[in-house]
Amino acid sequence: MADEALFQFLHSEIIQYVNSAETGESENGRCVSKLENMGFRVGQGLIERFTKDTPRFKDELDVMKFICKDFWTSVFKKQIDNLRTNHQGIYVLQDNKFRLLTQLSAGKQYMEHAPKFLAFTCGLVRGALSNLGVKSIVTAEVSVMPACKFQVMIQKM
Amino acid sequence: MADEALFQFLHSEIIQYVNSAETGESENGRCVSKLENMGFRVGQGLIERFTKDTPRFKDELDVMKFICKDFWTSVFKKQIDNLRTNHQGIYVLQDNKFRLLTQLSAGKQYMEHAPKFLAFTCGLVRGALSNLGVKSIVTAEVSVMPACKFQVMIQKM
Numbered sequence: 001m002a003d004e005a006l007f008q009f010l011h012s013e014i015i016q017y018v019n020s021a022e023t024g025e026s027e028n029g030r031c032v033s034k035l036e037n038m039g040f041r042v043g044q045g046l047i048e049r050f051t052k053d054t055p056r057f058k059d060e061l062d063v064m065k066f067i068c069k070d071f072w073t074s075v076f077k078k079q080i081d082n083l084r085t086n087h088q089g090i091y092v093l094q095d096n097k098f099r100l101l102t103q104l105s106a107g108k109q110y111m112e113h114a115p116k117f118l119a120f121t122c123g124l125v126r127g128a129l130s131n132l133g134v135k136s137i138v139t140a141e142v143s144v145m146p147a148c149k150f151q152v153m154i155q156k157m
Numbered sequence: 158m159a160d161e162a163l164f165q166f167l168h169s170e171i172i173q174y175v176n177s178a179e180t181g182e183s184e185n186g187r188c189v190s191k192l193e194n195m196g197f198r199v200g201q202g203l204i205e206r207f208t209k210d211t212p213r214f215k216d217e218l219d220v221m222k223f224i225c226k227d228f229w230t231s232v233f234k235k236q237i238d239n240l241r242t243n244h245q246g247i248y249v250l251q252d253n254k255f256r257l258l259t260q261l262s263a264g265k266q267y268m269e270h271a272p273k274f275l276a277f278t279c280g281l282v283r284g285a286l287s288n289l290g291v292k293s294i295v296t297a298e299v300s301v302m303p304a305c306k307f308q309v310m311i312q313k314m
Binding site: 006014017021034038042046049075 | 206
């Protein structure tokens with residue numbers, strides 16, 4: 001519980017700080033991209049530690065399952081609730097109670113702030129995949145808080 | 158281990174980002190003070206959770222012992238190694254292997270960067286104490302990495 005709280009509070013502070021530091025024309029976009037970049041590097045670092053003793057992955061789907069189970073549990077204390085794929089390089093990871101959104105009120109009025117709360121995690125997934133040799137684009141969308149979908153589009157080399 | 162790594166990576170990212178965002182004349186001072194402020198708010202939040210079910214503290218020393226044992230263990234996975242006080246409002250908390258310094262090389266050449274790696278934690282302690290009703294000034298110093306001393310000066314009302 002302690003660690004969860006530490007991560008949550010730290011994550012909020014970062015959003016707040018980056019948001020206030022990035023002032024300018026397209027400040028919102030820059031804020032989101034800075035957060036995404038931070039997530040990317042953290043994801044790269046984390047996945048190295050997590051996979052230190054795991055056997056080699058069979059294929060892309062095997063990698064995605066690892067992200068949904070082991071990786072997600074380590075970071076967010078729960079698994080992804082649903083993983084779907086079109087078997088053509090698109091994966092949708094659904095978390096019905098995404099931990100970094102649970103602090104936000106569930107009303108629609110905060111919906112516009114959701115991207116800031118998801119950017120770090122998009123980067124986290126992209127960074128983790130990247131260090132497993134899978135190049136991707138990760139986006140997120142919220143329909144009803146605190147549920148959330150992450151879409152991973154694999155970039156073929 | 159996962160949580161430790163997450164906190165460490167995130168902490169490094171914050172330092173790097175704040176450091177690059179705060180450009181100007183006294184950038185180093187501002188960077189440190191921004192980090193200290195973040196730590197302060199995180200410390201305030203954390204201590205509320207940690208002390209939810211603990212009995213009321215007897216006195217100031219009792220509060221400090223809680224910080225050195227329970228609080229430190231939750232955040233840094235180890236206790237403070239040595240607590241000293243002059244019984245006049247000054248406490249020195251020594252950590253012989255401070256976790257946020259262990260990533261830095263132990264050589265003297267990185268000594269000048271140490272303040273950035275300690276500022277968040279100074280704020281963390283100040284914020285925790287503040288929410289326990291103890292107003293303080295917290296500073297840190299490193300003589301040999303990764304050992305580190307935090308000095309807490311209680312501000313009497």
